[in-house]
Amino acid sequence: MAEQTIIFGGTFDPVHNGHLTTARCVAKAVGSKSVLLVPTAGNPLKSATPLAPEHRLAMLTAATRHDDLFAIDDVELYRTPPSFTIDTVRYFQQNRTDNLAMIIGADMIPDLPRWRAIDELLDSVQLLIASRPPDNHETVKRRIESLTGQLSEKQIAGLVESIIPTPLVDISSTEIRRRIAARESITDMTPPPVEEYIMQHGLYAE
Numbered sequence: 001m002a003e004q005t006i007i008f009g010g011t012f013d014p015v016h017n018g019h020l021t022t023a024r025c026v027a028k029a030v031g032s033k034s035v036l037l038v039p040t041a042g043n044p045l046k047s048a049t050p051l052a053p054e055h056r057l058a059m060l061t062a063a064t065r066h067d068d069l070f071a072i073d074d075v076e077l078y079r080t081p082p083s084f085t086i087d088t089v090r091y092f093q094q095n096r097t098d099n100l101a102m103i104i105g106a107d108m109i110p111d112l113p114r115w116r117a118i119d120e121l122l123d124s125v126q127l128l129i130a131s132r133p134p135d136n137h138e139t140v141k142r143r144i145e146s147l148t149g150q151l152s153e154k155q156i157a158g159l160v161e162s163i164i165p166t167p168l169v170d171i172s173s174t175e176i177r178r179r180i181a182a183r184e185s186i187t188d189m190t191p192p193p194v195e196e197y198i199m200q201h202g203l204y205a206e
C-alpha cells in the first residue's frame with residue numbers, strides 16, 4: 001500500500017503552536033513521518049478575508065524550516081475562493097496518492113455536514129480529529145454524536161473512531177491577531193521566526 005499522506009489544511013493566519021503541536025502529536029500517534037501543510041485561499045464557512053498568501057506562506061516556511069516532519073503545498077493558495085477541501089482531496093488523489101488522511105481540529109466538527117461533497121470526502125479520506133479547547137476528548141465525542149440526523153450512523157461511528165488524543169493547546173490565530181493589535185505579547189504562541197516575521201512586516205498591527 002502507498003504510504004499515507006497526511007494533509008493539514010488551514011488559513012494559517014498566522015500559523016501557531018496549536019497547529020504545530022497538534023500536527024506533531026497526530027503524526028506520532030499514527031506513526032507518520034510527514035505532514036503536508038496546505039494553506040487555503042480562505043475558509044468558505046468563515047467570512048474574514050485572510051492576509052495575502054505570500055505572507056502566510058512565508059510564515060509557514062519560517063515556522064517549519066528546521067523540522068523535517070513538515071512540507072508545504074500551495075495548491076489551494078492561488079485558487080479563486082471559495083476553496084473547497086474536496087477539490088484538494090481530488091487533486092491529491094490524482095497527483096500523489098489515494099491513501100489520504102486529513103487532520104482537523106474539533107472546532108470544525110459542527111460544520112462538517114455543510115462541507116461540499118461531505119459523503120465523498122468521508123469515503124475517500126481518513127479524518128484525524130484533534131481535540132481543541134474548549135473541547136476535550138469526551139466532549140469531542142459528544143459533539144460528533146450530536147450530528148445524528150445530519151450524517152449517517154456509519155459516518156458518525158467512523159468520526160468517533162478518528163479522534164486522536166492530543167494535548168489541548170489553547171491558541172488561535174484570532175487571539176494572536178487580537179494581541180498584536182492590542183500591542184500585547186504573543187511570545188510562546190508561535191515560533192520565534194514567525195513572530196519576527198510579523199514584527200518585521202508590521203502585520204496585524206491594526
Ligand code: ATP
Nearest residue numbers: 009010011012018022104105132169171172173174
Ligand atoms: P482563526 O482563529 O483565524 O479562526 P485558527 O486558529 O482556527 O484560526 P486555522 O488555520 O483556521 O486556525 O485552523 C486550521 C486547522 O487547524 C483547523 O482544522 C483547526 O481546527 C486546527 N487548529 C487550529 N488551532 C488549533 C489548536 N489550538 N488545537 C487543535 N487544532 C487546531
